[in-house]
Amino acid sequence: MTSARRKAYLEAMQIDTWRRRGSPAPAPAPSTVTVPAQSAPGEAQTADWAGLERLVVECRRCALCETRRHTVFGVGDRRANWFVVGEAPGADEDRQGEPFVGRAGQLLNAMLRAIGLPRDQVFIANVLKCRPPNNRDPLAREAAACLPYLERQLALVAPRLVLVVGRIAAQNLLATDAPLAQLRGRVHRRGGAGPPIVVTYHPAYLLRTPSDKRKAWEDLKFAREVAGRG
Numbered sequence: 001m002t003s004a005r006r007k008a009y010l011e012a013m014q015i016d017t018w019r020r021r022g023s024p025a026p027a028p029a030p031s032t033v034t035v036p037a038q039s040a041p042g043e044a045q046t047a048d049w050a051g052l053e054r055l056v057v058e059c060r061r062c063a064l065c066e067t068r069r070h071t072v073f074g075v076g077d078r079r080a081n082w083f084v085v086g087e088a089p090g091a092d093e094d095r096q097g098e099p100f101v102g103r104a105g106q107l108l109n110a111m112l113r114a115i116g117l118p119r120d121q122v123f124i125a126n127v128l129k130c131r132p133p134n135n136r137d138p139l140a141r142e143a144a145a146c147l148p149y150l151e152r153q154l155a156l157v158a159p160r161l162v163l164v165v166g167r168i169a170a171q172n173l174l175a176t177d178a179p180l181a182q183l184r185g186r187v188h189r190r191g192g193a194g195p196p197i198v199v200t201y202h203p204a205y206l207l208r209t210p211s212d213k214r215k216a217w218e219d220l221k222f223a224r225e226v227a228g229r230g
């Protein structure tokens with residue numbers, strides 16, 4: 001990507017593209033944290049893509065099946081190097097059956113393009129496949145019920161890097177209560193053998209708190225560096 005295009009995308013993220021001379025960008029600490037992986041039970045554990053999609057569409061493992069319009073399975077390149085994990089569908093996603101549409105989705109697209117990744121070259125999915133009413137946080141039992149689908153998606157895609165956006169997704173995927181500030185800037189692995197996982201802010205948060213876009217950009221550069229290690 002040319003520097004002019006990258007500058008254009010950074011501006012799309014509304015990130016200042018200048019930096020005071022002599023003040024290098026802070027580099028996240030490249031430490032590695034291993035968390036236990038949970039195994040996907042039952043049919044999901046061995047399903048192929050078609051079988052997994054059918055399981056999700058028909059799923060009634062938690063009460064969110066009662067209020068959803070559409071399940072939101074995930075979208076993108078099923079052989080992608082990058083797998084983006086979000087929290088749960090919102091109203092637009094529930095209506096369209098696709099993750100990260102609307103303003104937050106547009107910002108995610110800009111963030112990905114800024115590091116040279118068009119949306120159709122990554123795979124994007126949420127921890128929850130159904131929308132929690134009124135966009136409330138997922139309950140622990142809902143996340144536990146739904147996580148096997150994401151785990152199978154991760155196994156099928158076998159990405160080089162997992163980028164987790166937002167505290168809720170990170171805490172559920174990494175089985176931790178740690179705040180986002182502690183999860184950013186390091187490499188996590190589930191089960192010690194899975195792909196490296198890097199955590200950053202959710203684009204919806206960045207829309208509310210644009211002053212943190214610069215830190216998100218540092219996370220993206222860190223993720224790109226981690227993905228390139230393999």
Ligand code: SF4
Nearest residue numbers: 059061062129130146
């Ligand atoms: S949120 Fe997940 S576990 Fe709950 S009904 Fe939807 S697909 Fe099933």
